[in-house]
Amino acid sequence: MNTAAYSLPVLPENTDYDTGDEYYYGYRTNIRYDEKGNALFSYRPLTPEDFLEPEEGDVYMQGSLHVNDVIRLRSIFRHYLKNRENITVYCDIKIEWGIDGLPNPAPDISIIKDVKEPEKPRGTFYVPEEGVKPFFILEVVSPRYRNEDIDKKPVIYRKAGVSEYIIADPGLRDNEISYTVYGYRLIGSRYIKIHPDSRGRIYSQTVGVHIGPNQSKDRLVVYDGRTDEEILSDEERAEAESKARMLAEIRAEQEKQRADSAEEELRQLKAKLKALGSHT
Numbered sequence: 001m002n003t004a005a006y007s008l009p010v011l012p013e014n015t016d017y018d019t020g021d022e023y024y025y026g027y028r029t030n031i032r033y034d035e036k037g038n039a040l041f042s043y044r045p046l047t048p049e050d051f052l053e054p055e056e057g058d059v060y061m062q063g064s065l066h067v068n069d070v071i072r073l074r075s076i077f078r079h080y081l082k083n084r085e086n087i088t089v090y091c092d093i094k095i096e097w098g099i100d101g102l103p104n105p106a107p108d109i110s111i112i113k114d115v116k117e118p119e120k121p122r123g124t125f126y127v128p129e130e131g132v133k134p135f136f137i138l139e140v141v142s143p144r145y146r147n148e149d150i151d152k153k154p155v156i157y158r159k160a161g162v163s164e165y166i167i168a169d170p171g172l173r174d175n176e177i178s179y180t181v182y183g184y185r186l187i188g189s190r191y192i193k194i195h196p197d198s199r200g201r202i203y204s205q206t207v208g209v210h211i212g213p214n215q216s217k218d219r220l221v222v223y224d225g226r227t228d229e230e231i232l233s234d235e236e237r238a239e240a241e242s243k244a245r246m247l248a249e250i251r252a253e254q255e256k257q258r259a260d261s262a263e264e265e266l267r268q269l270k271a272k273l274k275a276l277g278s279h280t
Helices: 048-050 064-080 145-162 235-277
Strands: 024-033 039-045 087-092 094-096 108-115 124-126 133-139 166-170 182-188 190-193 202-204 207-215 220-224
Touching: 048 145, 064 087, 064 108, 064 133, 064 220, 064 235, 108 235, 133 145, 145 166, 145 182, 145 190, 182 202, 182 207
Parallel strands: 094 124, 133 166
Antiparallel strands: 024 039, 087 108, 108 133, 166 182, 182 190, 202 207, 207 220
């Protein structure tokens, strides 16, 4: 196992990403009722600390890139693991560890083995009640919660006993994307940094995949650890299959046209030979 050290990016101390917007990090809705039973709504701005201890219904300012990445990754992992016995992939579900003083985030992707009633709707996964916990967590970094994902969550997930924690950082600055992937693996009670390969990919032993950027670093890719083939989401797979069908139809039509043309040339040749024969 290669555990050579590398540096995780941190924000400079003088960097301020708060634009002054009161709801920069998001908001929490509070509902109360007046004496007539009418609902009265109020909104509380969220803080970075709320990101580590969310409540159902919290609205976070993540951005479309983050949302699309998470939805795509959920589809990829669910497809790849669909034949793996008793494996459940969750997305944005709060994990209650049941450990005093330890925050309970809602990971972008969490993978858990031996979940009872995996199809049961859950807003929160209560580890003490369920008797199992995630063995794999992946977070896609959002610029507004960068420090929480990179600095604070490794401590939380290590203390919770999560076997692997992967961080996918789009490196979004001025609308420029450059993905970098980092990872930790639990060895005893310590997190060891997982060293990326020459292509910048992290290998997950628990899931059996490589996770990293594509060649241009503008897209996050998951590769089958056995075949090194890219694992597609449902949408990407449907699009690829549709393109393959279209290409097959085009080739079939081209073959038909060539066959029809050859048949016509043969007919004309026979007609010429017949005409020549009638003059002898």
